Amino acid sequence: DAKTTQPPSMDCAEGRAANLPCNHSTISGNEYVYWYRQIHSQGPQYIIHGLKNNETNEMASLIITEDRKSSTLILPHATLRDTAVYYCIVRGDSGGSNYKLTFGKGTLLTVNP
């Protein structure tokens, strides 16, 4: 019952922008899109989240399509330390059932020198 679809792997050259896509065609109106990443053998780290507007923080930008059925995480200047598995997660914002993050297999981003 995966709510999101991501490519299993992507490559990016160091210093270039990394654009990670995510499809979430069954997203409902009150569900947010979250992105986390997990560097090998470490705990996941929150990156960014959004509802319908594009969002930007010090780590990344999140572009959500107008119909909200897909989104793209953008790392503007990828470094070797950005090599990780990136998870796109859809979740509602409130209510007792929205306590958990459902992690799929994510996208392994490899940044090459």
Added chain:
Amino acid sequence: DGGITQSPKYLFRKEGQNVTLSCEQNLNHDAMYWYRQDPGQGLRLIYYSQIVNDFQKGDIAEGYSVSREKKESFPLTVTSAQKNPTAFYLCASSVRAGSYEQYFGPGTRLTVT
């Protein structure tokens, strides 16, 4: 230094033994979570706790038990009833259940032979 600590990083046990994994946070967060990760897979929720003296089963609670006697501590016991206990175990916390950001610990890699 605020954060979540898990100990030990690596743990080895013989089959049939119960083992308790430690998770401590000094972030003053109300909610805490335990996830399990198998090789090449995403994270699955075992248990979560919204507040002291309360906890709820996640998606894969069978063979596990938890307690939440103190706000800062949420230990997980892997019992002998858990059929495939070898995995990477991750503890997380958030300001409250459903908060957009969960903070993860470094994980404990449990090997049962």
